[in-house]
Amino acid sequence: MTAPRTLFQKIWDSHVVSSNDDGTCILYIDRHLVHEVTSPQAFEGLRMTGRKVHRPQATLAVADHNVPTSHDRAKGIADPESRLQVDTLTKNVKEFGITYFDMNDKRQGIVHIIGPEQGMTQPGMTIVCGDSHTSTHGAFGALAFGIGTSEVEHVLATQTLQQKAAKSMRITVKGDLHPGVTAKDVVLAIIGAIGTAGGTGHVVEYAGEAIRGLSMEGRMTVCNMTIEAGARAGLIAPDETTFAYLKGRPMAPQGEDFDKAVAYWKTLVSDEGATYDKEVVLNAADIAPQVTWGTSPETVAPITGTVPDPASVEDEGKKSAMLRALDYMGLQAGMKLTDVKIDKVFIGSCTNGRIEDLRAAAAVAKGRKVAGGVYAMIVPGSGLVKAQAEEEGLDKVFIEAGFDWREPGCSMCLAMNADKLEPGERCASTSNRNFEGRQGRGGRTHLMSPAMAAAAAVTGRLTDVREL
């Protein structure tokens, strides 16, 4: 009898091409996503060495980080550097024969939204992208992780990576979530509990009723932010929710192949008795809607709480980081989070730019108005998400409430395009990083769920959505 294995081990074992004495393996990569920011130097490297793309059909490229989200984007990109980067990708995919959704393709969108949406992301696969939030795809029970540009080149040239198996960690969220508490709150609470380095060196498998009860969209939100806990990847074992989501998607297996695939996918669970290097357990009942107050995703608190006091912290490193964060964020220790006024709202990103996120925000926006002096933008994660939302009339709800309804892209998640915060501006954001300057130099970011961001938009301050 073979020893019980975790889901991670099963996927890993089935992709080892060759292994070294010290445990370094050549790992086969099933799917590779490419975007414009982290790929130009990789293609250039191939050209310089005269190498080809090993398996172009396993690769999908899209421009997302630099694209404008304004309504007139068909006219092209105004910023010359952004334009050069997108044009470089367009030229590279042509030269190397890679499938590409260009800026004006209706399937265009954020790389981690379109992979699942097209059915490219499937259980049991190894998936990489030159982007840390590749962890998103783990929601399907795929081993998915971000890589650097040198590794992008390595995957393009060989369809493999040199890797050493990570350690394993299981995070169980027991019981049911309270109404108004979403996947975003769950993952923020987890990061708050284990810290931004809590998962370093590990692949996290999520388990428990609260996780099982999430939709695919919610699972993607949780896995997406796994990287903010420092982990290499997040994983959720596939189940009927996963299979139902994938069925009929253009790049998913079709017909008889789909049934065969499902039979295989059903084997992708951790065996009874499999052990993990680290275990964390949370109770769903303890989780309230969360907001961040500082400049790292671990600086998070329930919306019912206050800005914490650095004086209460022992560790000198932590204390000075906290003082710096409060100064940057312009907040005082002890103030109620619900007293924090905001200037802008950003609803979108690969964390929360899917249809369900827009529905949740629209449910709050409906019949209300964006508060005076607040600018609120909605950036759908893809052209297809946008089309779906428009079919459901969500665009009208948002526009009537005074939100700006925009074209898909990364937008103010990292502000590489024209969407950014001005120094000192405060934003309620559904994205994933509140680092200094992330949404624009001097900008102040509070991370939260789409419903909470919509609630902040209509009241003009951080708000407990359950009280609206």
Next chain:
Amino acid sequence: MQKFTVLKGTAAPLPMVNVDTDMIIPKQFLKTIERTGLGKYLFNDMRFTPEGAEKPEFVLNKEPYRHASIIVAGDNFGCGSSREHAPWALLDFGIRAVISTSYADIFYNNCFKNGILPVTLPKEAVEELMQDAKEQVELTIDLEKQQVVGGNGKTYAFDIEPFRRKCLLDGLDDIGLTLVYEDKIAAFETAQKNTQPWLYS
């Protein structure tokens, strides 16, 4: 890739935890399509005012740290974005090694692809070396011997995976190394196509 054998040089103290890659190289500099030229933007928002003037209090704007080839930093260095622009910017500035208690995984990996050595040491050792750096003591990092030599000749042994060490010592190109296994990769694909044909349709 440039080999890494023995490095002797000035170490800049950066006693901050969770230094993220957005700090190391802010996104406005990710629009380049080159690997080089990013050194002047390293730690841009901490190093320069919005008008582009140097902030005198930032360590890399002080002598002798302007010429540092090593950074000694707090826990969890390089967290956040996967951008390889972070090691590119470090390298272009002249940094060949970082010393910390821990690194984010992707950043750690990216360093090795660019001939930068991330040295991991226990907290007390990093604190002592931080002090050495503040006192402008030159540090020596010897990859062959796997040790850092600090003030008064005190040595600190560090661990590193043998494969990574070898690649760095010899300056090996890993794509070339992997391509030696081309036949095995092809055999893997044939086998996978038999069991999971839908992956190839």
